[in-house]
Amino acid sequence: MTQEAAIRAFWDDAAGAFDDEADHGLRAEPTREAWRRRLSEWMPAGPLDVLDAGCGTGSLSLLLAEAGHRVTGVDLAPRMVDLARAKLAAAGRLGRFLVGDAASPPTGDERFDVVLARHVVWTLPDPPAALRDWCGRLRPGGRLVLVEGRWAGAGESMPYAVEPARLPWDGGVRADELMAAVRPLAREVRVDVLSGEAALWGRPVADERYALVATVGLTGADGGR
Structure with missing residues (x-):
């Protein structure tokens, strides 16, 4: 089985309980409202064309659609x-x-106002390449x-499909590392910083969680393509 096939199978198996x-499910109204509020802070005035890279079951895509944005997951x-x-x-x-591969979405030459990725970069064999690709879109x-973090006890309960040695950011990535990239x-x-916002996670968390928000200018947009 190829690496891509192994990753696909891993997340297919996880989908039912995701x-x-x-x-993930945002089933509780306080959790859903916490994410709705944060997304409204991170999105420029819309409606916008938003690419949800690694969209999972579409919970954030739904909130974005409810806010009037045009979403591609x-x-x-x-x-x-x-x-x-x-x-x-x-809904x-x-x-x-x-x-398709979140690191290189199958959207051709389309351009977007926002690229959103939540808890995705740690799963990628080549995160810097994905960052360049996303900025180029x-x-x-x-x-x-990018909603990310450095997870406490990562990999202990559900080992990922790819060997940790092949994932530069296995277990998550610190904010300073991601900012440097x-x-x-x-x-x-x-x-x-999002660690102290228990409503986002449905419980208090002790590990590092944050959102990195970057505005791409002409140089950044051209540099990834």
């Missing part, structure tokens, strides 16, 4: 994509969902939003 995690796992499509359809919202002045691609970069 939304059981409070911050991409995930390597077909079962995740099926669940995302069903989730938006059940009466529009969204486009594609099966943004329109001038577009925004990259994104800064050459962007005009402005900031980090919003």
